[in-house]
Amino acid sequence: MAKPKIKFVPESLHVKTGDTVYVISGKDKGKTGKVLKVFPKKGKIVVENINMITKHMKPSQINPQGGVVTKPAPMFSSKVMLFDEKAGKPTRVGYKFVDGKKVRYSKVSGETL
Template identity: 45%
Template sequence: MKIRKGDNVKVLSGKDRGKVGKVLRVFSKKRKALVEGINLIKRHTRPQRQGEKGQRITMPAAIDLSNLALVCPKCSKATRVGFKIRNGNKFRICKKCQSEV
């Protein structure tokens, strides 16, 4: 996967276009990711105990990986991700500044 947990990403399309957030979780089989503060939805919950009220909980929903671009930690730009193999190890690189991500 080109985008991993903990990466900073920029949203390329959708209602949150242009926003930057941190990846909380990646669902590789679905090709989606949960991003902090992005694609927020409201879920309505019923009261669980007597005397308790129902609530509206705001939580992030998964967003497709094709709508995300990695933000390079060195050049701070949204970029595509490439790979290089050095000494038998595979590294992700920034396509704009060629630095290791």
């Protein structure tokens, strides 16, 4: 009997594409990077130069040479915190309404994101 792969998937993620994030656990702990892609249904994100994997590519028409390629793999969004560049440290994300619109803000500096 195979156990389920994902135990909990949040309704919405605290990070969006283009955000700078700080890795809080795993092999790349302490590194920062930019979010390239978000998979909300799986609760995962892809961050540039974080969680890099090596993939052995078979020769094809697009890549006639083949070879070994390194690329970032998806990781759970709970392993990262948003990085506040003004404060220079990771922060939690809060939500508030400004002029009838829901906006995200940094808990460290109080700045809207």
